Amino acid sequence: MKRASMDRFIDTIEWIAAAFVGIVAANIFIAVLLRNIFSYSIPDSFDIGRMLLGILIFWGIAATSYRGGHITVDLVWANVGPRYQRWIDVFATLVLLFVVTVQTWTLFDKVYGTYNDNVATFDLGMPTWPFFAVAWAGDVSAVLLIAIRTWRLIFHPDQIHDSKITAPE
Numbered sequence: 399m400k401r402a403s404m405d406r407f408i409d410t411i412e413w414i415a416a417a418f419v420g421i422v423a424a425n426i427f428i429a430v431l432l433r434n435i436f437s438y439s440i441p442d443s444f445d446i447g448r449m450l451l452g453i454l455i456f457w458g459i460a461a462t463s464y465r466g467g468h469i470t471v472d473l474v475w476a477n478v479g480p481r482y483q484r485w486i487d488v489f490a491t492l493v494l495l496f497v498v499t500v501q502t503w504t505l506f507d508k509v510y511g512t513y514n515d516n517v518a519t520f521d522l523g524m525p526t527w528p529f530f531a532v533a534w535a536g537d538v539s540a541v542l543l544i545a546i547r548t549w550r551l552i553f554h555p556d557q558i559h560d561s562k563i564t565a566p567e
Contacts, residue, residue, distance in 0.1 A: 411539045415461035418454040441521035449529035456536035464543035495544045502537040
């Protein structure tokens with residue numbers, strides 16, 4: 399995959415995560431507006447909102463994992479040289495890759511179980527597995543982006559979109 403196409407893939411995942419932020423915000427705004435002004439409650443709005451928030455979390459993991467925008471503790475990293483900083487970054491990213499890969503595996507089990515058990519929402523009886531499947535797709539995207547980040551950290555640190563990453567000495 400060329401660098402430009404890989405960057406487009408990364409940007410697409412970030413846009414999907416951003417779209418889910420908008421969808422969650424719109425769902426909450428509309429539900430509150432209807433409830434407080436018109437005394438009308440959207441059927442299953444709580445369940446839908448809850449599942450959309452889960453989707454947002456997993457797609458957000460994908461977006462923040464590549465850019466290094468998640469919360470970090472850089473006490474040791476800030477006090478060592480660039481070579482060791484890179485080693486720490488590679489190690490931390492490999493640990494993150496392992497953890498998110500295991501999480502993705504277990505989330506697939508949840509999608510499969512929800513599908514087989516025919517779990518549905520209370521009011522409308524909508525199946526919940528599609529929401530879980532979209533969340534799982536976000537987790538798969540996170541694994542892919544973390545793998546790309548790991549590859550770039552090891553072989554092409556100049557291609558990382560992170561201000562704290564420096565090229566090897």
